Amino acid sequence: MRETNGSAGEAMPMVRFDHVTKAYGSLTVLNALNLDVAHGEKVAIIGPSGSGKTTVLRMLMTLERINDGVIYVEGEPLTHMERGGKLVPANQRHLRRLRGKIGMVFQHFNLFPHMNALKNCVEAPVTVLKMPRREAEERATELLEMVGLGDKLGHYPSQLSGGQQQRVAIARALAMRPKIMLFDEVTSALDPELVGEVLNVIRKLGAEHDLTMLMVTHQMGFAKEFADRVCFFYAGKIAEEGPPEEIFANPKNERTQQFLSAVLEAT
């Protein structure tokens, strides 16, 4: 049990990982991770395969349980809840309340294949947010227009290209009005010529919406231009972090240097 972490307020970061540890069996994937993300901040997470990047997002989305530490969202514990001044593991009800602040876009889209683009974006607002269906449909239409798919509302995922599917997935996540958006290598499964259209949508989100974003990416050019901060993960730890200009132009950590030169060579 640990002390509760003060009260929510302006000073609290949007997201705080406080000594978060995650292990699969004997394999410790993240080791006492500390990471604060400010309101509206765009954080790019980079690092070699297996360094725990996806795991960070999955823990925040509550898709994985954590073994130790606490994750806070807007100052409120996400993974835990307060009981008599102590933090105890969160129950489903608590998770559902806090999870509503977070949306996630997956590498493989994970659209619902039996629903058309519009329905994909309407179901959760209607059933979870209890939004009237008409209103949900209007908003979903606007969002799909925003991602450039206003003419594809009735199309099923199987009738859309990868880039279009990923844009539907972004609209679907936005329809839940999250404050925090998580992107896990959202362009990795796409043909190269489709990457740009998805990145453009993310750029637009960054510019037009008041969103805090965490994105795992291998697109170093995009990270450099878009992110406020870059976190380089290595073996379950943040080995180096800082503004993109610094990390990319002038990496201090040897691992970062090796990683960046390997990535830049490959592209």
Place this chain on the structure above:
Amino acid sequence: MNEIWDWAYTWEILPILARASLVTIQATILGFILAATLGLVFAILRMSQSPWISLPVAGFVEFIRSTPLLIQIFFIFFVFPEFGIVLSALTAGILALGLHYGTYCSEVYRAGLANIPRGQWEASTALNLSGYHTFKDVIIPQAIPPVVPALGNYLVALFKETPLLSAIAVLELMQTAKILGSETFRYTEPITLVGIFFLVFSLVTAALLRQVEGWLKRRGGG
């Protein structure tokens, strides 16, 4: 009078058997609706995180699957009344059929549910859908269409086991044929006609199932 096949007798018993076939069809349809519903409930309960739910359900399903349907029919009809549950023969028979085939259907659903990619569950969680809506809106609509052919096989199998209800004197096709035969000492016509009824219904059902499968495929293709 002793020819192999008596046409006059055939025409006489045909309407009686046709009426009895309605009982067979009723038992089949209601039994299968029960089986398909119970099967889904069993399959979902067996996925429960809590072993206090999943293990007893798994044990119950195994138990029902491993004991003969005829015993279950007798048990519901003759033993339930000891506990104050008195059912008509037809109701007891439908209940036994539904329960027995429900356990088979639950295995079919289980396979269908296991085939849903993990990403569908995770997307549902990320959208904060409740467990109920995850199953109802996301998982089940994807899990069921692929298993319709397997469920259809159990529908036909259940149908072909309805003559077991004659053991508790439900007036379905078989029981009616037996009574007709014992009254006239001519079994050839009634038993043969019952066989033909079953053949025709099985073929019709199989054709209908193919229609449903084709329709589901066209719909699933989106």
